[in-house]
Amino acid sequence: xxxxxxxxxxAQPAPWQEPAAPVATQQEPSAQTHYEVLAxxxxxxxxxxxEGVQKLFADAAENGETVTEYPDPPFADFMPRFLKGANKHxxxxxxxxxxxxxxxxxxxSQMSEATEAWNTLLDRHAASAGLEPLGPMLSSMSYIFxxxxxxMVAKLEKESSSELVRAWATWVRLTPIFKENGPKTExxxxxxxxxxxxxxxxxxxxxxxxxxxxxxxxEVFGMGMTAPDITAPDLNGVEFSLSxxxxxxxxxxxxxxx
Amino acid sequence: MKGRPFALIGxxxxxxxxxxxxxxxxxxxxxxxxxxxxxxxxxxxDDWMVRGWPTIVxxxxxxxxxYRGHDGxxxxxxxxxxxxxxxxxxx
Numbered sequence: 536x537x538x539x540x541x542x543x544x545x546a547q548p549a550p551w552q553e554p555a556a557p558v559a560t561q562q563e564p565s566a567q568t569h570y571e572v573l574a575x576x577x578x579x580x581x582x583x584x585x586e587g588v589q590k591l592f593a594d595a596a597e598n599g600e601t602v603t604e605y606p607d608p609p610f611a612d613f614m615p616r617f618l619k620g621a622n623k624h625x626x627x628x629x630x631x632x633x634x635x636x637x638x639x640x641x642x643x644s645q646m647s648e649a650t651e652a653w654n655t656l657l658d659r660h661a662a663s664a665g666l667e668p669l670g671p672m673l674s675s676m677s678y679i680f681x682x683x684x685x686x687m688v689a690k691l692e693k694e695s696s697s698e699l700v701r702a703w704a705t706w707v708r709l710t711p712i713f714k715e716n717g718p719k720t721e722x723x724x725x726x727x728x729x730x731x732x733x734x735x736x737x738x739x740x741x742x743x744x745x746x747x748x749x750x751x752x753x754e755v756f757g758m759g760m761t762a763p764d765i766t767a768p769d770l771n772g773v774e775f776s777l778s779x780x781x782x783x784x785x786x787x788x789x790x791x792x793x
Numbered sequence: 794m795k796g797r798p799f800a801l802i803g804x805x806x807x808x809x810x811x812x813x814x815x816x817x818x819x820x821x822x823x824x825x826x827x828x829x830x831x832x833x834x835x836x837x838x839d840d841w842m843v844r845g846w847p848t849i850v851x852x853x854x855x856x857x858x859x860y861r862g863h864d865g866x867x868x869x870x871x872x873x874x875x876x877x878x879x880x881x882x883x884x
Contacts, residue, residue, distance in 0.1 A: 714862075752842045760858050762850065765837055767826045770809050770816070775824070778856070780800040784875045785852040786868065789828070789843050791806040 570632045580609040610644050631665035657687055661694040670703035671741050677707050702737045713750060717759035799876050804828050804837050854879055
């Protein structure tokens with residue numbers, strides 16, 4: 536027994552000794568870990584919310600009712616916690632995933648928080664590769680913040696350390712060129728070539744999809760292309776053709792009563 | 794736009810009954826195609842690669858596309874411009 540307690544005592548560094556090199560287990564959990572735990576907690580809450588909503592619809596369907604109202608996803612409960620994480624690590628790389636979460640989850644529900652987080656990311660973290668999850672949202676953001684769109688795209692294209700973020704920014708910059716010019720124009724051709732070169736380099740599925748769906752449509756229905764004719768029944772069952780109206784300016788409206 | 798070289802054509806995605814009700818209620822007087830008439834395997838919106846509603850396509854007198862998108866105001870502005878231009882040429 537004596538020898539054992541001696542050993543235990545010896546394991547404690549004497550106060551006058553230099554502390555040993557810091558050991559990871561002695562530190563409080565790192566921000567990354569805290570973020571991951573919080574994100575996992577949110578994912579679980581989201582899953583539970585989703586199941587609740589599905590059950591609501593299933594129950595209603597069983598009783599022949601329609602669901603007119605259902606609860607919001609648990610964004611609001613988590614927002615302050617992610618904001619707190621971002622504040623705690625303000626100005627450091629560790630703040631980035633918290634801010635990215637706030638943008639991703641607040642953009643359509645808690646605009647002011649999301650806007651602020653997005654501004655912080657652009658002002659202080661434009662170079663961070665941690666912005667990659669926001670790539671697919673860049674084009675929606677350029678619609679939501681039209682006055683800032685050009686600036687944010689230029690900044691990310693120039694400053695991001697991530698090839699993928701830069702590629703998304705390029706896509707957002709080129710999208711209006713595809714839309715405003717017909718597929719037979721030089722501008723369209725050059726923009727397409729630029730994107731294809733980038734896509735071959737970054738090999739990203741969702742950017743590829745964004746490009747394919749937009750550009751395939753525009754190659755057939757882009758500016759200056761001849762529209763295909765339509766021949767089909769009208770609402771009274773009388774068949775007619777769009778070309779019956781050729782020679783006039785046509786406003787073709789795909790509509791429904793929702 | 795009555796009497797001017799302009800036509801508004803709808804492509805309706807509802808059932809014919811719902812569409813007629815809406816037309817009566819909203820006093821809409823344009824002619825509409827049924828988007829997927831009975832017996833059709835495809836719909837007009839598939840053929841036209843429409844991926845969101847409403848989608849508006851503006852065609853000039855040569856059947857060439859001058860606008861395609863979701864912004865009704867912008868589409869109207871472009872259509873008006875085209876009509877004005879067309880009338881100037883005709884007169």
